[in-house]
């Protein structure tokens with residue numbers, strides 16, 4: 001971890017944000033340490049972009065306090081902007097501009113010295129060498145994201161805020177952008193938002209899960225992985241009505257949710273395949289099983305597991 005004069009890169013204290021009467025963030029608090037890669041994970045509409053816009057001084061909070069590298073976002077926004085690089089959600093780029101020209105333009109906005117050599121450095125750091133003389137509009141989505149990341153890094157900020165940096169990328173591009181982010185994260189504080197759990201597992205040291213404008217979990221990534229590994233989700237359809245209590249009484253079952261008619265989602269510990277036990281249960285009770293499938297676990301189920309403690 002690099003030497004720094006402050007112990008915490010981002011401090012968010014009791015942040016709430018109202019859009020008219022709608023509460024997008026409700027009393028959110030968390031901290032991010034220097035050189036940490038933190039994932040801000042949550043479904044669409046959770047409040048991720050709103051939080052990131054507040055941290056980057058693009059949107060004022062309704063109440064609460066945020067500081068970045070010791071500077072207050074409301075009172076010292078100029079200093080905060082110097083410390084922060086930001087890749088907004090839809091990566092607004094000037095499609096008619098050439099890659100180099102655009103990065104030089106952004107460098108000029110930041111009034112950085114030696115713009116030309118800094119742009120060259122950024123082009124190398126983000127793997128844009130081959131594409132550097134093209135118009136941005138001619139680039140693939142993956143390369144546009146690289147331009148967005150180069151743009152965010154050009155003034156050598158200490159903190160990088162990336163709003164859904166891999167959304168819309170194909171699997172190869174995804175892999176490349178993730179490793180680029182991990183590389184940057186070796187020396188900078190990175191906060192990225194995503195609605196994909198695997199993204200967090202692949203890139204982040206820590207995960208902050210946000211849902212409906214509130215933080216529901218804040219934990220090391222390996223704890224999240226553990227929670228995912230420790231339970232299974234099975235879809236079962238019976239030919240007639242079965243009580244939830246009876247299903248919950250099957251040994252190993254954590255919870256049963258009725259999704260429609262006689263269809264259930266069963267969440268169970270993952271130390272054995274629960275399907276056999278569900279089948280035995282059905283036989284014993286004279287019920288037929290119409291369908292029995294293992295399901296990919298949804299974010300929400302893991303949310304619950306993580307927030308239980």
Ligand code: ADP
Nearest residue numbers: 019022024042043044045046047048049050051
């Ligand atoms: P996320 O990035 O997690 O998808 P957002 O921060 O974009 O979530 O949005 C959080 C909530 O705030 C959503 O319900 C969204 O509809 C609402 N919202 C976002 N921006 C605005 C806005 N400019 N005006 C009104 N409501 C907004």
Ligand code: MG
Nearest residue numbers: 048049050089
């Ligand atoms: Mg968003």
